[in-house]
Amino acid sequence: MKTDRLQPGTIFMRRGLRGAQWGNWYGEGAAALLHRLGALGRLKRKMMEGSREKKVVRCKNYHRPLKKDDPGQLRARGDVKSRCPAWADDERLRTLLLAEAIVDPDGGEDSHGRPRRLWNAVNDCYFIGVSTNEAEAAYNCYPETPATRLHRELAERARRSVEDIFDCP
């Protein structure tokens, strides 16, 4: 097993869920290592479960692109770092992108134990889905810089066209 998969950030979030009862997991020798491996296994299982769970896109108004026929708007409530391109204003596409999104291995979990960060890419655009921490598995999705260890896989995905997504069985 590659040791760089054991990212402390991932473990923090689990520790947080358990009220930090593990103590110091760095310096306790074999027992700590076993504990960490066990935790990783549980986290991976959780991630797999999370990835199968039906997820909902929370597409905020202010993420939606402006179109020609928009009446124009005054300064919207909320200042956002990115807005989706016009071709992403398609509910079916958004649902497909979220369904096949990759769990960020360093993202940890949300307050309900689901993956906190998901990534996907298409048409040279990189999207993140950040859990909204609702009871329902919902993700706030928007374009984001792919500063993640998944960047190579995302770059591959970014080469796909929108049609490729729809054609995918």
Place this chain on the structure above:
Amino acid sequence: MKRLSLEVDWLDAPPEDAFGPEVSTWARLSIFLDDECLTRNHASDSRAAQEERDYVEGPMSGLVEWLVETWPYVLWDIHMPFEPFALGLGKSRIPSLRDAQQGWSQYGEHLDRNELAIWQHRHSFGHGASNLALPSITLVPDIRRIGVVVDHGPPGFDPSVRFTPHDGSKRWPAEPVWFAKDEAVAEFERFVNECLDKARSSAETRHWADWMSNCWRSTREQAANTVSRREVLYGRLVADAWDELQTRLGERSQMLAGILLDTPILKERESLDRLVNELYWESVRPSAWKEIARNAIDGALPAYAQGYALATRAREFLGIRAKPFLDLSNIFGFMGIPLAACSGVSGLLRAAVTSDPEGRARMLYDDDFSKSAGVLPTRFSISAVLGRLLAEFSGGYLGAAHGSASRWEQTQRANAFAAEFLLPRAALDALDPNDLDHITHVYGISKSAASWHVINRLGTA
């Protein structure tokens, strides 16, 4: 006055655009760094300066999640997976989200993109957790200080607002602004606690607030724990071997700790052992250099200006003011600092210095680097670690190194010291700044270093 401040003005959230903890943490946020408002902006579809405002509006919960997730790294992840001074003496290269969006294309292909990506996420305020519009704010920690680097956001994102540097003469990306880490910690802690209190006040978001409070407590404990902090600071290899190293080296382990902060994260035990072997030395030589280090330089000056001032003082002490000197070992002999070559440390450091509380010091340089890069870059590296010794000796054990991974602020000061020590400003007046061949020949400084020094000191290329 606080040097960093995050001012929050709570608002009711727009129901159609806020979910989960965003509902109770909707606010206007203004970030100030010294006199500069980092959040000054205008709407993307407006160019009118009169419509500028100092705040951004949106949910704070994502920023809280980012701080909680990355807290130990924001405070202690000192190693950068890139060479901050690779372009020479005058340019820093701390990447922003703009660089990340372009695949760090200005950075060497040899750099590990995974390490860069992880570093970028852990040091870019709010990345991967919040969609609130902010400029790219990169937090760069050192042991007692923290640097803030501001840049425009990535291109092509169609943000709803555009940020403008407060002072029209300043352009982003800006040089890092450094201030006390304790101050940054206090301000970020206050911000997180205020947001969590606000979220807890609403029944709808209390679950998230309680959960996040546990995570917050846990991550702060982690950052405060010396053992886990050591892993973030030095990597797992050193953290796992630390007890053994401390038994072997005793108080000299502090020298090793200093050097390890200036080398890349070690991944091989052999490299660690080579460094450890260089820490065993005996010296009873006089320590004239302490006379130069005795009077502290003005810490309020920028790091490079401190380096210039220290070099001028060193030259005065040696009685060489504007004169060139040929043999560096004579200089070190006069100062009472033995200079030794070592091998097998390539890629870790080019030169290093260690000293004990009595002021006995030893300097070493990488023999392999000297053979491959030549005499002049080696003279520069050795001079730079002399600068580190003179600037950082405070009566305890000291270890410092100069190389591709040495710390930002210390390296900027050491580079300025080395350039001024080898080629003093007083000498430049009598030289033709365009005749770099002559300068290189007479003063024993490399062409690239001389050309940057001329630009930095005379303002001309």
